[in-house]
Amino acid sequence: MINSYCKSPLWEVSRTLCDVAMGRRPAEIVIKNAKLVNVCTHEIQDNMQVAIAAGRIALVGDAAHCIGEGTRVIDAAGQYIAPGFLDGHIHVESSMLGVGEYARAVVPHGTVGIYMDPHEICNVLGLKGVQCMMKDAERTPLKAMLTTPSCVPAVPGFEDTGSFIGPEEVAETMKWDCTVGLGEMMNFPGILGSTEHAHGITGETLKAGKIVTGHYSMPETGMGLNAYIASGVRCCHESTREEDALAKMRLGMYAMLREGSAWHDLHEVAKSITRHEVDSRFAVLISDDTHPHTLVSQGHLDHIVRRAVEEGIDPITAIQMVTINCAQCFQMDHDFGSIAPGKCADIVFFSDLTKIDISRVLIDGDVVAENGRMLQQMAPYTYPDWATHTMHIRDAVTPASFAIPAEGDTATVHAIEVIPARVGSYDRHVTLKVTNGLLQSDVEQDVLKTAVFERHHETGKVGYGFVKGFGIKKGAMASTVAHDAHNLLVLGVNDEDMALAANTLIQCGGGMVAVADGKVLGCVPLPIAGLMSDLPVDVMSEKVEALEKAWEEIGCTMPSPFMTMALIALACLPELRLTDRGLVDCTKFCFTDLLVKDE
């Protein structure tokens, strides 16, 4: 596919590269004294030199004749050089950073390209939001490549989102130069069911000669997985077991092995490689989601390669999985993914094959990062007003907004029981007291009143329910990161604090907050679509840490509770969820009453 993510298309600079390789024109950069991690042949080549011009590699081997006036010679001093790392599937929004700050965070770790699925902003702001993220990306050296969000809304008919994506919208984005494929096709039931809508979305992508990325989260690897792959889905990052990943590779699907902030699949799925004698060309390492703290404390793909090596994968093989394998998955290996003539000069330096201690990063022939710091200045980018003012809630939120009327002295409700660090939930029947005709939270039973306010179209819709399992003893918490519609989710012990939490986020344009006793204890403002901030990663990491402390303060002992909270509204996961339209029975896919009918 034609790739718009290089400094220059090859056909514009091929004569320059030939001139440099032949010694008729000096290279811009020559790297010398490097140990080349050759991902093409799976070898280490000692004492190699690389000549670079016009953003691309002109020569690999002996480049002495390419050095002339103006050539910058970089002495690798025996360090390894490898192709820059590519992340085959990532939602930048999960970092809570705009793409600019995200790039500043990950590029020094060796990431030169990401296949991003801006599914979250698309749910809030539609394709014009996606375009803002692409603009934010343009000012960075990172190749932030667009895969069009495929499932907006995630669960049509059960929630109100800010946007809708159908085959026509997908077809439109496929004309954009920046689009390289389709984001994860989560609607596998639609694919397996042969619906016109789902196949229309994948079909428009295939018709454009671009790549359909997948999301097949079922343990089934027989007829369903076959049907899914037969529809043209080329890769999937939802393997959680050795046999899932192995089945996918055997069926010619790229198995994207995930090690994100939230989902640590690698320990299990690496076994598909380490326990079987298989050609690993269909294996790719990806992050899917990365929180600010992970980026600061562990890194990005460098961390994932390290983890792969820890799990017993050969280091060169692991590096192939973030370079050439990924590039081949997206059929962009003619432009990057290896250190070879004609390819973009995207190169990382490190001194230890298992530590992957990135010391220098080149993108398109520019030294963009050294020793953990981005060197390039980025032009400023300001998201437009409509992208930073997305709290479109019709009615003023007051304590009265949280009133849930009921008759009698007690009532039995369906409560969502969350499971720490797991994506599932249980549908629990809980009997609550009715005071003055209203249902209340019950700290004793760890059951908290919860509300979801529609925030996209001022419809005034509010869904009410109860959530069990957060352990909170006082106050309230709220978030606009509430997959996938990202409406305003509030839960708490009392209506006053719930109103305060909601209004705090309404005022700051969205984010995450914890309050108690009429005071804001911690807040992470996320003004960009209620999902992201334009602050740097270290600042965001600190803010999130402070918020986590605030959560602890009000009694929550769950690890990363905001992640668990963010899934309360995700009506495609079992068993019970709450959207702005009400409680959803996610085993039968129908709305359900809050009150349990007489049993």
Next chain:
Amino acid sequence: MINSYCKSPLWEVSRTLCDVAMGRRPAEIVIKNAKLVNVCTHEIQDNMQVAIAAGRIALVGDAAHCIGEGTRVIDAAGQYIAPGFLDGHIHVESSMLGVGEYARAVVPHGTVGIYMDPHEICNVLGLKGVQCMMKDAERTPLKAMLTTPSCVPAVPGFEDTGSFIGPEEVAETMKWDCTVGLGEMMNFPGILGSTEHAHGITGETLKAGKIVTGHYSMPETGMGLNAYIASGVRCCHESTREEDALAKMRLGMYAMLREGSAWHDLHEVAKSITRHEVDSRFAVLISDDTHPHTLVSQGHLDHIVRRAVEEGIDPITAIQMVTINCAQCFQMDHDFGSIAPGKCADIVFFSDLTKIDISRVLIDGDVVAENGRMLQQMAPYTYPDWATHTMHIRDAVTPASFAIPAEGDTATVHAIEVIPARVGSYDRHVTLKVTNGLLQSDVEQDVLKTAVFERHHETGKVGYGFVKGFGIKKGAMASTVAHDAHNLLVLGVNDEDMALAANTLIQCGGGMVAVADGKVLGCVPLPIAGLMSDLPVDVMSEKVEALEKAWEEIGCTMPSPFMTMALIALACLPELRLTDRGLVDCTKFCFTDLLVKDE
């Protein structure tokens, strides 16, 4: 890239495939009881089933639920199944067959796709000749994919061809649905020299998102090879040494390892795989040229895979080299090259992993060959008159046409000394008698008069020279297969027989002939552009054999002398060549007089 060589594009049939995989609709074919050669993971999977519909694979695994009314069940009875074989570089013209008969010859051997470079017909008839071959191909199940000839004429300024290909012509063909890339870019001096012409040709291909195939026949693997690859050339079939192929793979170039009828490179170049612990994904097996006799007696890619195994390459690895590796080279692996859901149902059956004894071939879900025979009827195709009447020679050829005047009793000439079974030649100084003011052939010295008649534009041009090394004692021989301009080449002992040989070919529309004493001893008519016949391969093989006997009869003991003869006019090979414009010094790239100047 969008591929027009499948029965249906995937997006049109994905719902059908899902219906079949899910058991909602019966498959058209189910293969059962097969050992699957899994080229994705490099494994053999026992007892596998494959469900097929709409020309594509719906499911691999347990397909019992896909069998219904109308499903044809093929019991593989424990045989192996592998993806159909792909030839990454082939000139169909070398088989002397039209594409239809070529397909009939190779498909039963397991070949389902070829990347053909119709360089020869393009030299004679230009792009309209190429289009005829594509039409001839359309009636076959073989995926005969076009790579546009890149170097017509091969040596501009030194010969007259029927056609010219420049960047504009290449750009035009890149718009054709049938074009998947550019044929071998033989003009590597132009690439290395950064000429606008050469880079224009490769550039137009890259701009269209298609693949540039290469021809880098130099032993140099440093700056020149780097420059060549940096220009975007993705593969090369001209390696003759272990280190050539290895260097190419290390530089991210697909090393196409050749085992053709003429060039047996595999014994040497297989060492790039067998003697090094390298990832072999950049290795591909190809034929380049296949003569009728080879096709009949040895086969095609089945033979080459056998040869690879004989050279010590693992059988699954060898099969990867004619399936997935080739498909990935051309970035068409989303459509074929593996037995996986969604891919074209191009499948071969065989019972022995080292013998590759192909017993059945499916293309696009149709059983097209069984037990060495093509099952499908082909619609007839007749090449248009202008394609079968290409002997456009201005002047009547008579014995007098071969008069080469000289002064004195003797004269010293530059003679081309051919080397049996090698492509090179020597520039020898030979002293010949002058009789009646004319130079004559000298059987004692094995030096034969030679003439090349321009046959495309009735220019009347004739080049004269002498050739040493054929061993012929009487008569003459002629051929219109005379690379790359394919003018009429005649050599012989006496002018009368030379005229007879020439006129025999002029009358039959081109071909190859041997005559003596006023009689035609053997003739292979090649009426299609003077290069090919529409007769079947076995008939052609017999005719060529008969001609070879005729050559022996007149004294030639060289193996396959017509191949050596076909290179006499190829002015890009050292040292001395003869075109219709005269003798070419191919070390200095200039014309040279026939008579040696006083030394």
